[in-house]
Amino acid sequence: MKVPFVDLVSQYEEIKDEVHPALEKVMASAGFVLGAAVTSFEKNFAEYCESPHCVGVASGADALLLALKALHIGPGDEVITAANTFVATVNAIALAGATPVLVDVREEDYNLDPAHLANALTDKTRAIIPVHLYGQVADMDPILEFARAHGLHVVEDAAQAHGATYKGKKAGSMGDVGCFSFYPGKNLGSYGEGGAIVTPHADVAEQVRMYRNCGQSEKYVHPVIGYNSRLQSMQAAVLDVKLRHLEDWNTRRREVAALYTELLADTTLQLPATNPGNSHVWHLYVVQHSNRDALMDALKAEEVFCGIHYPIPIHAQEAYQGVRTIPNELPVTTRTAPRIVSLPIHPNLSDEQVRFVADAIHRFEASH
Numbered sequence: 001m002k003v004p005f006v007d008l009v010s011q012y013e014e015i016k017d018e019v020h021p022a023l024e025k026v027m028a029s030a031g032f033v034l035g036a037a038v039t040s041f042e043k044n045f046a047e048y049c050e051s052p053h054c055v056g057v058a059s060g061a062d063a064l065l066l067a068l069k070a071l072h073i074g075p076g077d078e079v080i081t082a083a084n085t086f087v088a089t090v091n092a093i094a095l096a097g098a099t100p101v102l103v104d105v106r107e108e109d110y111n112l113d114p115a116h117l118a119n120a121l122t123d124k125t126r127a128i129i130p131v132h133l134y135g136q137v138a139d140m141d142p143i144l145e146f147a148r149a150h151g152l153h154v155v156e157d158a159a160q161a162h163g164a165t166y167k168g169k170k171a172g173s174m175g176d177v178g179c180f181s182f183y184p185g186k187n188l189g190s191y192g193e194g195g196a197i198v199t200p201h202a203d204v205a206e207q208v209r210m211y212r213n214c215g216q217s218e219k220y221v222h223p224v225i226g227y228n229s230r231l232q233s234m235q236a237a238v239l240d241v242k243l244r245h246l247e248d249w250n251t252r253r254r255e256v257a258a259l260y261t262e263l264l265a266d267t268t269l270q271l272p273a274t275n276p277g278n279s280h281v282w283h284l285y286v287v288q289h290s291n292r293d294a295l296m297d298a299l300k301a302e303e304v305f306c307g308i309h310y311p312i313p314i315h316a317q318e319a320y321q322g323v324r325t326i327p328n329e330l331p332v333t334t335r336t337a338p339r340i341v342s343l344p345i346h347p348n349l350s351d352e353q354v355r356f357v358a359d360a361i362h363r364f365e366a367s368h
């Protein structure tokens, strides 16, 4: 039995009868950039996220960058984010011209540890970017409270958390801006690149609309220096179809995660947990093992394909030499990086495949 890490081919087979007419409609209208399909998706995604405004952009990386630009964050400003994240989060801060400050994560959820915020704060701090890593929302109440007390913006990196909730509130809807990626492998993925921001602030939405479209407020009028970061209509059409399936797909991810947790309870693996009050959408099912690389090799030999998110932390990357880290050694990020492994999880995984993965892990443990 083969267990792929993601299976977008099976997903395509499941929805192609809905996707093809949606794409044909865009092609027949020849409205390839922005236009009706994008407006429709923006309306539906704002509604889904329970946030007043949505603006589609070219990628999740751009969603983060344009959010910071819209909040007027740039040179001389510091932005705090989680040390354990995909590099795009930190790149956005640096590309906006601001200075990233990396805060360690909590081992129970791998998300930004609010206890370190006070030590990360300086008179230059302007914003915090909590990352809802692996599909679980960070502990937002203390983060929002700290931000309010110190006049900071909060930009949520919800690229891995479409539909996740925290105390009943949707990922992306709690801060000043929520940023999403529609990279194909994400819980909601396009057929190429895509991203979006959601925000409660009409003026921030307006700024992002300008920044995504060459800094244009109306045709050939340019108040700011902007980017070409428009969401393509073909992607929006696919996303509108897939959005209708997202709740079902997230439900199936929860079932897969629950089955892993049940079947792996008697192993030496450290299993992931869901914080009380959270609804997890399981973008990734990340476990820890003391002999991670050997485990991955053994699984690969049985055609079970895993990932590591992320093998080299940001502060150890050449691009980020000298970045400020709180606390200095980032103990949790550093200790867990060589131990974490992401097991296959996606909505098209069968119970049989999950059982096969669990059996393969049991076989590995019995022989080591």
Ligand SMILES: *Cc1c(COP(=O)(O)O)cnc(C)c1O
Pocket: 059, 060, 061, 062, 085, 086, 088, 089, 131, 157, 159, 160, 180, 181, 182, 183, 194, 195
């Ligand atoms: C995927 C991802 C991004 C970047 O999104 P792209 O669409 O690939 O640019 C940013 N942050 C996190 C946490 C991600 O997982």
